[in-house]
Amino acid sequence: MSTTTLPTPRRGLDYKKFLANNGALVGLVVLCLALFIATPDFLTGQNVLNIGIQVSTVAVLAFGMTFVIVAGGIDLSVGSVAALSAMSSGWMFVSAGLPGWLALVIGLVVGALAGMINGLANAYGKLPSFIATLAMLSVARGLTLVISDGRPIKTAPEVSFLGGSLGPVPMPIVILVISALVASFVLNRTVIGRSMYAVGGNAEAARLSGLPVKRILVTVFALAGLFAALAGLLLAGRLDSAQPQAAAGYELDAIAAVVIGGASLSGGLGRISGTLVGALVLVVIRNGLNLLNVTSFWQQVVIGLVIALAVGIDVLRRKTRNS
Amino acid sequence: MTQRPLLTLQNVGKVFGPVTVIHDVTVSVYPGQVQVLLGENGAGKSTLIKMMAGVYQPDSGHIVVDGTTVTLPNTRAAEALGIATIHQELNLVATMSIAENVMLGRMPTRHGLVDRRALRQQARAALALIGLEIDVDTLVGELGIARQQLVEIAKALSIKARILILDEPTAALTRHETENLFAVMADLRQRGVGMLFISHHLDEIAEIGDTVTVLRDGEFIGEVPAATSEDELVKLMVGRGIEDQFPRVSENLSEAAEVLTVENLTSTGLFSGISFTVKAGEVLGVAGLVGAGRTELIRAIAGADRYTSGTVTVRGQHLPKGNIKAAIAAGIGHVPEDRKAQGLVLDASVNNNLGYATLASTAKLGLVDFAGQRSRASAVAKRLRIRMHTIDQPIGALSGGNQQKAVFGRWIIAASTILLLDEPTRGVDVGAKVEIYELMNTITAAGGAIVMVSSELPEILGMSDRILVMRDGRIAGEISAAEATQDAVMTLAARDVDETHEQR
Numbered sequence: 001m002s003t004t005t006l007p008t009p010r011r012g013l014d015y016k017k018f019l020a021n022n023g024a025l026v027g028l029v030v031l032c033l034a035l036f037i038a039t040p041d042f043l044t045g046q047n048v049l050n051i052g053i054q055v056s057t058v059a060v061l062a063f064g065m066t067f068v069i070v071a072g073g074i075d076l077s078v079g080s081v082a083a084l085s086a087m088s089s090g091w092m093f094v095s096a097g098l099p100g101w102l103a104l105v106i107g108l109v110v111g112a113l114a115g116m117i118n119g120l121a122n123a124y125g126k127l128p129s130f131i132a133t134l135a136m137l138s139v140a141r142g143l144t145l146v147i148s149d150g151r152p153i154k155t156a157p158e159v160s161f162l163g164g165s166l167g168p169v170p171m172p173i174v175i176l177v178i179s180a181l182v183a184s185f186v187l188n189r190t191v192i193g194r195s196m197y198a199v200g201g202n203a204e205a206a207r208l209s210g211l212p213v214k215r216i217l218v219t220v221f222a223l224a225g226l227f228a229a230l231a232g233l234l235l236a237g238r239l240d241s242a243q244p245q246a247a248a249g250y251e252l253d254a255i256a257a258v259v260i261g262g263a264s265l266s267g268g269l270g271r272i273s274g275t276l277v278g279a280l281v282l283v284v285i286r287n288g289l290n291l292l293n294v295t296s297f298w299q300q301v302v303i304g305l306v307i308a309l310a311v312g313i314d315v316l317r318r319k320t321r322n323s
Numbered sequence: 324m325t326q327r328p329l330l331t332l333q334n335v336g337k338v339f340g341p342v343t344v345i346h347d348v349t350v351s352v353y354p355g356q357v358q359v360l361l362g363e364n365g366a367g368k369s370t371l372i373k374m375m376a377g378v379y380q381p382d383s384g385h386i387v388v389d390g391t392t393v394t395l396p397n398t399r400a401a402e403a404l405g406i407a408t409i410h411q412e413l414n415l416v417a418t419m420s421i422a423e424n425v426m427l428g429r430m431p432t433r434h435g436l437v438d439r440r441a442l443r444q445q446a447r448a449a450l451a452l453i454g455l456e457i458d459v460d461t462l463v464g465e466l467g468i469a470r471q472q473l474v475e476i477a478k479a480l481s482i483k484a485r486i487l488i489l490d491e492p493t494a495a496l497t498r499h500e501t502e503n504l505f506a507v508m509a510d511l512r513q514r515g516v517g518m519l520f521i522s523h524h525l526d527e528i529a530e531i532g533d534t535v536t537v538l539r540d541g542e543f544i545g546e547v548p549a550a551t552s553e554d555e556l557v558k559l560m561v562g563r564g565i566e567d568q569f570p571r572v573s574e575n576l577s578e579a580a581e582v583l584t585v586e587n588l589t590s591t592g593l594f595s596g597i598s599f600t601v602k603a604g605e606v607l608g609v610a611g612l613v614g615a616g617r618t619e620l621i622r623a624i625a626g627a628d629r630y631t632s633g634t635v636t637v638r639g640q641h642l643p644k645g646n647i648k649a650a651i652a653a654g655i656g657h658v659p660e661d662r663k664a665q666g667l668v669l670d671a672s673v674n675n676n677l678g679y680a681t682l683a684s685t686a687k688l689g690l691v692d693f694a695g696q697r698s699r700a701s702a703v704a705k706r707l708r709i710r711m712h713t714i715d716q717p718i719g720a721l722s723g724g725n726q727q728k729a730v731f732g733r734w735i736i737a738a739s740t741i742l743l744l745d746e747p748t749r750g751v752d753v754g755a756k757v758e759i760y761e762l763m764n765t766i767t768a769a770g771g772a773i774v775m776v777s778s779e780l781p782e783i784l785g786m787s788d789r790i791l792v793m794r795d796g797r798i799a800g801e802i803s804a805a806e807a808t809q810d811a812v813m814t815l816a817a818r819d820v821d822e823t824h825e826q827r
Contacts, residue, residue, distance in 0.1 A: 191686045191689055192689070194682060194691050197668070197675070198668050198679055198682075201670050201671050202667065204665045205668055206679060207627070209679035211679060211683075268671065
């Protein structure tokens with residue numbers, strides 16, 4: 001008996017499968033079309049670049065979050081870690097007088113370290129990731145305020161460059177593209193990336209197969225911290241200063257982006273492309289509602305409904321596929 | 324039988340997609356009798372039970388209760404007719420008290436608040452139905468499995484169940500606990516409750532059953548009295564003699580080298596002083612009751628858990644404690660007890676599942692060797708005859724036997740030479756079972772060694788070259804395949820168990 005005794009599905013159905021697996025992308029396209037029809041301001045070069053800049057912070061945060069969610073965890077601290085990283089970088093430049101490039105690197109290292117502590121607390125300290133990162137959310141924000149004494153700090157020119165432009169293209173968009181490629185490469189091609197899916201899918205089975213589950217978890221959270229730091233530096237670069245309250249609440253946008261992108265909060269599922277689409281959905285809705293003069297109060301209501309709708313459709317889709 | 328049956332499934336059939344799982348089966352439950360449902364895994368027992376419980380509806384035939392044809396659209400309808408199922412996985416809330424569990428869904432209230440006194444009273448009355456005397460404020464999670472089962476039976480009876488379906492209730496019980504359960508069942512029989520009993524322990528059939536319905540591959544094979552000999556029952560159930568059910572081909576071990584040596588292995592509270600060796604080409608069976616420490620021993624050798632003292636040596640090289648990676652590098656492959664919870668990532672593809680143990684060792688510069696992985700996985704899937712649509716299919720969609728073959732396949736790809744098998748054919752149908760046994764033969768013929776823990780005595784007797792029997796965390800004895808009998812093994816496994824292993 002061969003391994004293909006049963007017929008494989010016909011090729012002609014593949015576009016249906018594509019649509020079913022990329023519901024968020026379909027939603028995004030429909031959304032853009034609707035906004036294009038509703039307002040001429042939507043599809044102007046300036047607005048598209050605006051969307052690109054706005055999405056960069058959320059998306060870079062969310063890429064890191066994708067690692068964590070694929071591995072079956074959650075990271076509530078990314079917003080605070082982003083702020084702490086940017087603030088540390090600023091402090092190193094202004095108060096410690098380090099060269100700008102070194103201050104930038106230190107910002108990234110601080111983020112990775114904060115993430116690593118999350119990972120150690122989760123993997124070795126057996127704290128649920130929700131709790132470990134909830135603690136870090138508070139600790140990192142607190143440290144940010146301690147370092148800055150509650151006041152903004154000027155960033156190094158190297159950091160400001162991240163918020164500037166490369167010719168006509170804004171740097172945040174360049175960074176966004178590069179980090180999407182890197183994150184996707186890590187998740188899809190590397191041993192550590194593939195191991196994340198196994199750990200999120202069934203940690204015990206992964207462990208008994210010889211995968212170093214604890215080390216994988218530490219790496220996952222460190223990566224999330226690193227991406228958070230990059231997002232924090234991007235944000236600070238755009239404003240030429242690290243703000244003590246920067247990126248507050250962004251962790252929720254990041255989680256929403258990952259989930260809208262089709263990842264499962266129970267782990268083992270998720271893609272960087274999906275997360276990017278998820279982040280775009282959030283930002284395009286906000287941008288569109290702004291163009292249509294909807295108040296920010298109502299925007300929150302709409303965003304909430306969109307999250308519920310996106311995940312609801314996803315749950316329904318999986319249920320019908322399984323039965 | 325002159326009595327009218329309480330419940331009859333009359334010529335029922337059930338089809339799932341292209342597969343007929345039940346074809347023209349008739350089975351009845353009579354008041355005051357224990358009807359035994361016998362069949363291999365996959366024979367259709369659970370489908371039949373689910374029809375009685377209102378989970379599935381028959382595609383043909385009908386269900387008769389008290390002489391009237393009925394439909395059971397859902398479990399509530401079945402309950403209303405007095406049909407209750409005691410599942411293997413008990414439906415109790417571990418963090419609530421016995422009283423609350425028994426009265427769940429029908430808590431007595433006063434002025435909209437739970438009436439605690441009435442709750443306790445009614446729960447106590449329910450427990451009294453089966454003579455269970457226990458503080459009803461105890462949390463269910465603090466009880467052993469046996470007591471939990473009795474609580475569930477009491478709950479069923481207190482909602483006026485007349486037909487009790489017991490799905491492998493004895494699988495996790497000690498001998499003594501089983502006797503307690505049988506005493507309760509005998510009492511219920513006196514009171515006219517009809518019972519449908521499922522068990523893989525053939526010796527229990529004559530002890531508690533009245534009539535046996537035998538199923539094979541979804542078909543009704545026959546109805547025989549419970550006193551029928553075990554050999555005869557097996558023949559009916561499997562459809563062939565027991566000889567070729569266990570196709571063990573033993574190797575000549577006189578010249579074989581010892582590959583695995585375990586010395587004085589002790590893990591406090593779990594097992595102690597375990598020493599044995601396994602030769603290349605040998606299958607060592609490990610028998611014992613549930614809770615005797617067999618799984619814990621296997622896991623310690625595999626590096627999954629740490630142990631207190633002792634040594635594990637593979638081909639002269641000591642293995643570090645609790646280090647799965649080192650064990651795998653030394654050639655050990657571990658097929659864990661619970662395939663779904665410990666063996667597989669169910670949402671991941673067959674391809675991925677086959678490759679987890681070799682993900683890192685075959686990678687180049689930290690990058691996954693996708694092409695190589697795929698060709699290795701395809702080759703092993705073909706060799707083990709894993710039946711699937713494509714290798715990219717989620718493994719959770721395969722049958723139990725094919726899932727289990729994939730766990731084996733992972734270690735074949737990793738070129739493991741010592742396989743530690745924990746219940747290797749649990750939940751695997753007859754055909755795939757024999758394929759797994761043949762795979763074990765292939766492995767030992769190639770010089771591999773196997774340690775097999777199993778609760779299925781026929782499997783231990785049929786496939787081992789040598790048998791270790793464990794009792795209460797120690798080796799109670801060793802028997803060669805030639806002189807092993809069910810009685811000999813059980814005597815070693817269960818001696819003194821009633822005094823030492825009882826009742827919390």
